[in-house]
Amino acid sequence: MVETVMAATLPPAPDWASLIHSGCRVFVGGTASVPYQLVQHLIDHGRGFSDIEMVHMLALGDTRWAQEGYRNRFKVNTFFIGGNEVRRAVDEGRADYTPCFLSEMSGLFSDGTLPIDAALVNLSPPDEFGYCSLGAGVDIGMSAVRQAKKVIAQFNQFVPRTAGHSYIHISEVDACIEADEPLVELPTQSIDSVTERIGQYVAMLVEDGATLQFGIGKIPSATLKYLQNHRDLGIHSEMLTDSIIGLLEAGAISNKKKTFHPGKMVTSFAIGTQRLYTLIDNNPHIEFYPSSYVSKPTNIAKNDNMIAINSALEVDLTGQVVADSLGYDFYSGMGGQVDFVSGASMSKGGKPIIALPSTAKNESISRIRPCITEGSGVVTSRGNVHYVVTEYGIASLKGKSIRERALELIRVAHPKFRGELLNEVRQHYWVPHYQEKYPTDIPELGAIQLKKLNIQGETFYMRPLNPADERRLQEFFYSHTKETLRLRYNYDPKQMSREKSCNLVSVDQKSDAALCIVRQEGSRITIHAVGRFYYAPAANACEVAFVTRETQQGKGMATRLLRQLIDIARSRQIATMMAYVRAENTPMIAIFEQAGFRRVLSDDPTDVELVLKLEHVK
Numbered sequence: 001m002v003e004t005v006m007a008a009t010l011p012p013a014p015d016w017a018s019l020i021h022s023g024c025r026v027f028v029g030g031t032a033s034v035p036y037q038l039v040q041h042l043i044d045h046g047r048g049f050s051d052i053e054m055v056h057m058l059a060l061g062d063t064r065w066a067q068e069g070y071r072n073r074f075k076v077n078t079f080f081i082g083g084n085e086v087r088r089a090v091d092e093g094r095a096d097y098t099p100c101f102l103s104e105m106s107g108l109f110s111d112g113t114l115p116i117d118a119a120l121v122n123l124s125p126p127d128e129f130g131y132c133s134l135g136a137g138v139d140i141g142m143s144a145v146r147q148a149k150k151v152i153a154q155f156n157q158f159v160p161r162t163a164g165h166s167y168i169h170i171s172e173v174d175a176c177i178e179a180d181e182p183l184v185e186l187p188t189q190s191i192d193s194v195t196e197r198i199g200q201y202v203a204m205l206v207e208d209g210a211t212l213q214f215g216i217g218k219i220p221s222a223t224l225k226y227l228q229n230h231r232d233l234g235i236h237s238e239m240l241t242d243s244i245i246g247l248l249e250a251g252a253i254s255n256k257k258k259t260f261h262p263g264k265m266v267t268s269f270a271i272g273t274q275r276l277y278t279l280i281d282n283n284p285h286i287e288f289y290p291s292s293y294v295s296k297p298t299n300i301a302k303n304d305n306m307i308a309i310n311s312a313l314e315v316d317l318t319g320q321v322v323a324d325s326l327g328y329d330f331y332s333g334m335g336g337q338v339d340f341v342s343g344a345s346m347s348k349g350g351k352p353i354i355a356l357p358s359t360a361k362n363e364s365i366s367r368i369r370p371c372i373t374e375g376s377g378v379v380t381s382r383g384n385v386h387y388v389v390t391e392y393g394i395a396s397l398k399g400k401s402i403r404e405r406a407l408e409l410i411r412v413a414h415p416k417f418r419g420e421l422l423n424e425v426r427q428h429y430w431v432p433h434y435q436e437k438y439p440t441d442i443p444e445l446g447a448i449q450l451k452k453l454n455i456q457g458e459t460f461y462m463r464p465l466n467p468a469d470e471r472r473l474q475e476f477f478y479s480h481t482k483e484t485l486r487l488r489y490n491y492d493p494k495q496m497s498r499e500k501s502c503n504l505v506s507v508d509q510k511s512d513a514a515l516c517i518v519r520q521e522g523s524r525i526t527i528h529a530v531g532r533f534y535y536a537p538a539a540n541a542c543e544v545a546f547v548t549r550e551t552q553q554g555k556g557m558a559t560r561l562l563r564q565l566i567d568i569a570r571s572r573q574i575a576t577m578m579a580y581v582r583a584e585n586t587p588m589i590a591i592f593e594q595a596g597f598r599r600v601l602s603d604d605p606t607d608v609e610l611v612l613k614l615e616h617v618k
Contacts, residue, residue: 009126009130009170010155010170010176010178011153011170011173011174011175011176012175012176013175013176013177014038014041014042014045014152014175014176014177015175016042016045016046016049017046017048019118019150019152019174019175020046020049020052020117020118020150021049021117022048022049022050022051022052023050023051023052023053024052024053024117024118025052025053025055025114025115025116025117026052026053026054026055026116026117026118026119026120027055027056027109027116027118027119027120027141027144027148028054028055028056028059028065028120029056029119029120029121029122029134029137029141029144030056030057030058030059030060030137030139030141031057031058031059031060031136031137031139031239031269031270031271032060032061032136032137032183032184032185032186032269032270032271032272032277033122033134033135033136033137033141033159033183033184033269034056034059034060034061034063034122034184035120035121035122035153035154035156035179036061036062036064036181037154037177037179037181038120038122038152038153038154038177038179039064039065039120040064041177042120043064043065043070043073049073050072050073051072051073051075052073052074052075053074053075053076053077054066054074054075054076054077055077055078055079055114055116056076056078056079057078057079057080057105057139057140057333058078058079058080058081058082058333058335059078059082059084059086060082060084060184060186060271061084061184062084062085063076063082063084063085063086064085066084066085066086066088066089066094066095067085067089068089068092068094071094075094075095075096076089076090076094076095076096077095077096077097077098077114078090078095078096078097078098078333079097079098079099079100079102079105079140079333080332080333080334080335081097081324081330081331081332081333082332087331090330091329097330097333099324099333099334099377100334101295101334101336101338101339102139102140102238102291102295102334102335102336102339103291103292103295103296103297103336103339104292105140105143105291105292106140106143106144106290106291106292107292109140109143109144109147109148110143110146110147115147116144116147116148116149117148117149117150118148118149118150118151118152119141119144119145119147119148119150119151119152120152120153120154121134121141121144121145121151121152121153121154122134122135122137122153122154122156122159123135123153123154123155123156123159123168123173124155124156124157124159124160124161125155125156125157125178126155126169126170127161130169130170130171131167131168131169131170132153132155132167132168132169132170132173133159133160133161133162133166133167134159134162134166134167134168134288135159135160135161135162135166135183135280136159136160136162136183136269136270136271136277136280136288137269137270138162138164138165138166138268138269138288138289138290138291139238139268139269139290139291140290140291140292142165142166142168142290143290143291143292145168145172150174150175151168151172151173151174152173152174152175152176153173153175153176153177154176154177154178154179155176155177155178155179156179156180156181157180158180158181158182158183158277159183160277160278160280160281160282161281161282162280162281162283162286162287162288163282163283163284163285163286163287163288164266164286164287164288164289165287165288165289165290165293166288166289182274183274183277184271185272185273185274186216186241186271186272186273187242187273188221188241188242188243188272188273189217189218189221190218191218191221191222191225192218193447194357194358194391195218195219195221195222195357195391196222197391197392197447197448198219198222198223198355198356198357198389198390198391199219199221199222199223199224199225199226200222200226200448201355201389201390201391201393201394201448201450202219202222202223202226202309202353202355202389203223203226203227203230204394204450204452204461205307205351205353205387205389205394206223206227206230206233206307206351207230207305208230208231208232208233209231209232209233209234209257209305210230210233210234210257210305210306210307210349211233211234211235211236211257211258211260211303211304211305211306211307212227212233212234212235212236212237212307212309213235213236213237213238213300213306213307213308213309213310213336213340213344214237214241214243214309214310215238215239215309215310215311215335215336215337216239216241216271217311219309219311219355219356220241220243220309221241221243223309223355224243224244224246224247225243225246227247227252228246228247228250228252229250229252230252231251231252231254232254232256232257233247233252233253233254233255233257234253234254234255234256234257234258234262234265234303235253235255235265235266235267236258236260236261236265236266236267236294236300236303236306237266237267237294237340238267238268238269238291238294238295238335238336238339238340239267239268239269239270239271239336240265240267240269240270240271240272240276240280240286241270241271241272241276242272242273242275242276244265244276245275245276245279248279253265255285257305258303259302259303259304260299260302260303261287263285264285264286264287265285265286265287266287266289266294267286267287267288267289267294268288268289268290268291268293268294268295269288269291270288291336295336295339295340296339296343297339297340297342297343297346298343298346299343300339300340300342300343300344300346300347301343301344301345301346301347301350302347303343303347303350304347304348304349304350305347305348305349305350305351306340306343306344306347306349306350306351307344307350307351307353308340308341308343308344308350308351308352308353309353309355310323310337310340310341310352310353310354310355310380311323311354311355311356312354312355312356312367312379312380313325313326313331313356313367313376314356314367314368314369314372314373314376315354315356315367315368315369315385315388315409316368316369316370316371316372317368317369317370317371317405317406317409317410317421317424317425317430318382318402318405318406319382319385319388319397319405319409320372320378320380320381320382321337321354321378321379321380321381321384321385322372322373322376322377322378322379323335323337323379323380324377324379325375325376325377326373326376327373327374327375327376328374328375329375334379337379337380338379338380338384340352341354341380341384341385342384344386345384345386349522351386351387351522352384352385352386352387353386353387353388353389354380354385354387354388354389355388355389355390356388356389356390357390357391358390358391358392358412358413358414358417359414359417363414363416366413366414366417366420366421367390368390368409368410368412368413368414368417368421370421370424370425382397382405385397385398386398386522386523387523388408388409388412389412390412390413390414391447392411392412392413392414392415392441392449393411393412393449393450393463394412394450395408395409395411395412395468396408396520396523396525397409397523398522398523399523399524400523402430403430403431403432404468404470404471406421406425406430406431407431407435407439407466407467407468407470408468409421410422410425410438410439410467410468411439411466411467411468415440415441418438418439418440419438421438422435422438432498432499432502434499434502434503435467435502435506436506437467437506437507437508438467439464439466439467439468440464440507440508440509440510441464441509442464442509442510442513442515442568443510444567444568444571444572445464445568449463449464450462450463451463453517453560455555455556455557456555458519459519460517460518460519460528460557461517461518461519461520462515462516462517462560462561462564463515463516463518464507464509464513464514464515464516465504465505465507465514465515465516465530465532466505466507467502467505467506468505469505469516469527470498470501470502470505471498471501472518472525472526472527473496473501473504473505473527473530474496474498474501475526475527476526476527476528476530476549477496477501478496479549479550480547480549480550481550484547484550507532511535511537512532512533512534512535512542513532513533513535513542513565513568513569514530514531514532515530515531515532515561515564515565516528516529516530516531517529517530517557517560517561527549528548528549528551528552528557529546529547529548529549529552529557529558529561530546530547530561531544531545531546531558531561531562531564531565532544532545532565533545533565533568533569533577535572535574539575539576540573540574540575540576541574541575541576541577541578542569542574542576542577542578543577543578543579543580544562544565544577544578544579545579545580546558546561546562546588546591553587554587558588558591559591559594559595562591562592562595563595565577566595566612566614569614570614574614575613575614575615576611576612576613576614577597577611577612577614578609578610578611578612579592579597579609579610579611580607580608580609580610581607581608581610582606582607582608583605583606583607583608589608589610592610592612593610595612596612597610597611597612598610598611598612
């Protein structure tokens with residue numbers, strides 16, 4: 001049936017002289033669905049043309065039109081630079097890069113900013129009704145087709161038929177060729193240990209029932225790997241990759257909690273292997289729409305609990321994100337990052353996340369920078385960023401001052417650059433003179449310094465106390481009753497200055513140890529318990545102490561902190577742990593005694609001294 005319709009109704013082969021002319025603007029369908037044979041047909045049969053502007057988004061594979069040999073015939077203007085001939089042409093000044101938000105690219109065609117004379121697209125063969133699908137590359141291709149004066153198609157049996165708004169009728173096609181060639185495959189990259197840790201941290205920010213957006217690369221792949229035990233996740237993303245297959249197989253994706261297109265996975269293009277292209281073919285659960293719809297921030301925000309996961313090349317200590325350039329060299333494009341960061345920011349319960357490795361070039365360069373590298377451009381502003389994640393943790397930036405942002409970001413920088421970064425920002429008075437110590441990790445906690453806790457049905461996190469907690473610790477102090485302060489400090493302190501708070505959170509975690517249990521609601525972090533020990537080298541002993549927020553007492557937080565501190569002290573081969581507790585503080589005494597501490601004689605009857613011989617702890 002399909003073959004009969006095709007034979008009867010296919011448009012003629014391209015007569016290029018009647019379709020385009022020198023100096024015109026031609027759109028080329030991109031991503032994994034470039035019509036290579038159609039472009040080759042233009043090259044072979046369109047001799048005599050010059051200065052044709054070839055406009056496209058990311059184009060994978062053999063972008064032969066950007067080669068040096070065609071510089072007089074074609075001039076490339078790309079919205080996104082790929083790692084092929086296009087990047088070389090941009091680097092050599094033979095091609096242009098036009099920065100634009102993904103949601104707004106189509107508008108350049110429709111409002112006359114970049115009028116399209118012809119659109120070259122890869123289509124599935126028409127069905128019995130004459131409808132053809134743009135398949136894996138709806139993105140800005142649909143808009144180009146609607147706005148172009150001429151539409152020239154490559155009918156390709158390998159183009160999947162995708163649900164949603166991906167169809168055009170054969171009557172809209174002015175000329176065509178038939179050429180079957182597989183879509184470009186992009187295998188999933190292997191995940192290294194750094195990427196693995198980033199993925200684990202990002203996954204901690206994702207709750208069951210959230211809707212996800214993600215890009216391509218190792219970090220999204222690692223994140224999705226660690227989401228396989230989640231449930232009722234949804235997808236609203238400008239692109240799909242093979243990484244979603246594992247989530248689907250694990251039963252993590254249902255889309256039923258989505259508040260925009262519930263029950264459906266929504267996207268605009270797909271890049272991956274044949275497994276992915278087979279998955280999207282005639283799949284009614286995965287819908288493709290133009291980028292102007294999928295990446296529109298107000299549409300993104302219609303998804304409650306929208307999680308936008310994007311990467312960057314570098315982030316400065318105020319939170320500015322560089323994503324499309326390395327100094328003066330343009331590297332990729334703006335893509336959908338700003339669209340989804342904005343949409344997730346507006347979403348109820350949404351979380352925009354920037355995830356990147358802390359270093360580049362074999363740990364010789366910090367990606368967390370005092371200021372952005374000369375020549376680089378800001379893609380996402382400091383006001384948009386809520387979270388920055390590296391392999392060293394999660395920096396929460398929303399609502400934070402410049403001082404707080406700098407300290408948060410230094411904490412997730414590579415340890416060997418933290419001192420240098422702190423010295424840089426102190427010169428600009430971004431942090432006060434008394435902020436002298438940079439954050440250190442607790443080696444005994446391992447690669448992931450954050451532990452998720454379920455305490456009586458509520459989610460908390462245990463992690464090292466650090467300089468970025470200065471204000472949080474101050475708030476924690478002022479939340480205490482006089483009785484709690486007296487039992488903890490043995491007197492009634494009236495003030496916790498920022499300077500004193502800074503001193504308490506600026507801990508050398510390789511000798512002493514300080515932990516906190518926090519609850520994170522969006523970007524708001526509240527300290528609910530603190531435990532620490534101070535090491536005395538001469539005696540090879542440490543003194544331990546705790547304080548818990550009154551509303552959380554009796555829930556076992558101090559016990560959890562104590563167990564962790566005992567483990568740390570034992571790993572460091574500390575011989576003895578000591579504690580001094582007010583005699584009337586019987587609940588705290590009980591916690592220590594349950595952990596194996598024994599009372600010893602004390603000169604002060606108002607205090608109880610407790611000692612634990614660590615070599616006896618099993």
